[in-house]
Amino acid sequence: MGTAPPLRHDGRVSAVQPRPPRPGWLLDEVASAGRENLDAEHVARYDGKEDAGAADEVALLRRWGLDERSVVVDLGAGTGQFTLAVAPACARVVAVDVSPAMLAALRARVAAAGLGNVEVVQAGFLTHQHTGAPADVVYSRYALHHLPDAWKAVALARVRRMLRPGGVLRLWDVVYDVAPDEAEERFEAWCATGGDGVVGQWSRAELEEHVRDEHSTFTWLLEPMLERAGFVVEEALHSEDGIFARYLLRAGGP
């Protein structure tokens, strides 16, 4: 990220301190954000092809302690399906994304909904500086795979520091629950589920691009990383095809 301070959804510069220049060794999170996520046409199609099931996620998080006092951080918020669903159920939502195209859509939706408790921040897993009371909930769906594994570990440690002890990380991603010698067969089987077009569905070419160019990892690499970052795995769901995982994680003590 550059040195520009984060913008609020109303276009004003937030009170967050300007960040120092990005060190030369730091991953460029915009360059690794995924070609499609930087493409305004994909962003315009996104909600038609991906339903985040956000109302169900809010209901689940209520069972894990989300309430009207909660501070929520949505990392890789995209078009804001979860942000918009959770805002009426909590005190503050910080919606973070690196993609200018996604952020433009998100700001427009937040403004149209008239939500006064949502801050939209242009930053990433590796640069977002959480301010104010520690988060009670961090939510991240289908975004962490944009980071190579070493950076995932760094990002998870940063997420742990955003949360209060006992706070919850709800994490979904494409995470391969397969052995290395069956990976190629599973990748091909997943790509074969893609359609021909990109409207209202994920195309085969998009799934191929995910496997080829993005950084989805294996469950047996990610899960030790989660524990090493200080999370207790309360729930782990692996899809039968070995492609998707959902976690409910509790931040351990300080």
Ligand SMILES: C[S@@+](CC[C@H](N)C(=O)[O-])C[C@H]1O[C@@H](n2cnc3c(N)ncnc32)[C@H](O)[C@@H]1O
């Ligand atoms: C597939 S979309 C998911 C959006 C939303 N969470 C959902 O479930 O619908 C992935 C999002 O992650 C964002 N992203 C990619 N790399 C990121 C990073 N390093 N930090 C934060 N967000 C990132 C992309 O810009 C994109 O908006």
